[in-house]
Amino acid sequence: MTPPRNRPGSASQQQHRSGEPKWTTLERKEARLRSDQLADLADLRRHLSARRLDRSEIITDNTLIRVAVDVLLQVHAERLQGDTEEALLASALPRRRASVAAEESAQGEAGETVGKGRVRRSVGRGERQQPS
Numbered sequence: 001m002t003p004p005r006n007r008p009g010s011a012s013q014q015q016h017r018s019g020e021p022k023w024t025t026l027e028r029k030e031a032r033l034r035s036d037q038l039a040d041l042a043d044l045r046r047h048l049s050a051r052r053l054d055r056s057e058i059i060t061d062n063t064l065i066r067v068a069v070d071v072l073l074q075v076h077a078e079r080l081q082g083d084t085e086e087a088l089l090a091s092a093l094p095r096r097r098a099s100v101a102a103e104e105s106a107q108g109e110a111g112e113t114v115g116k117g118r119v120r121r122s123v124g125r126g127e128r129q130q131p132s
Contacts, residue, residue, distance in 0.1 A: 022057070023062075026066075031065070038061075041061050041065070042061060045059055045064055048064075072092070076092040076093075079091055079092060080092055
């Protein structure tokens, strides 16, 4: 199935009314995220907010979630396949998954092991820890 692209009302085409907060034009959708996803999302938001020059629009965690959804639907939807969340992620990001596995093997005992065999490493400024 080919994903719908640039439908009326999509983020690339939707204009919110002047003077009205953008969030009032959006629909509510609840999602459950892991604690590491929430922490990494907040870190990314703070990093992006600190670097930006145009402060006319607030960047929130929800902003980044909407961007991620648009990237999934517009860039990765056609290659998604699998029956589990992990399989879907692996099909969308196969190179990243292979490189993370190789990096974790190379790291060995250098990092702290956290749930599901992931290794948490300290991340320097400007670097992002890749979730498994």
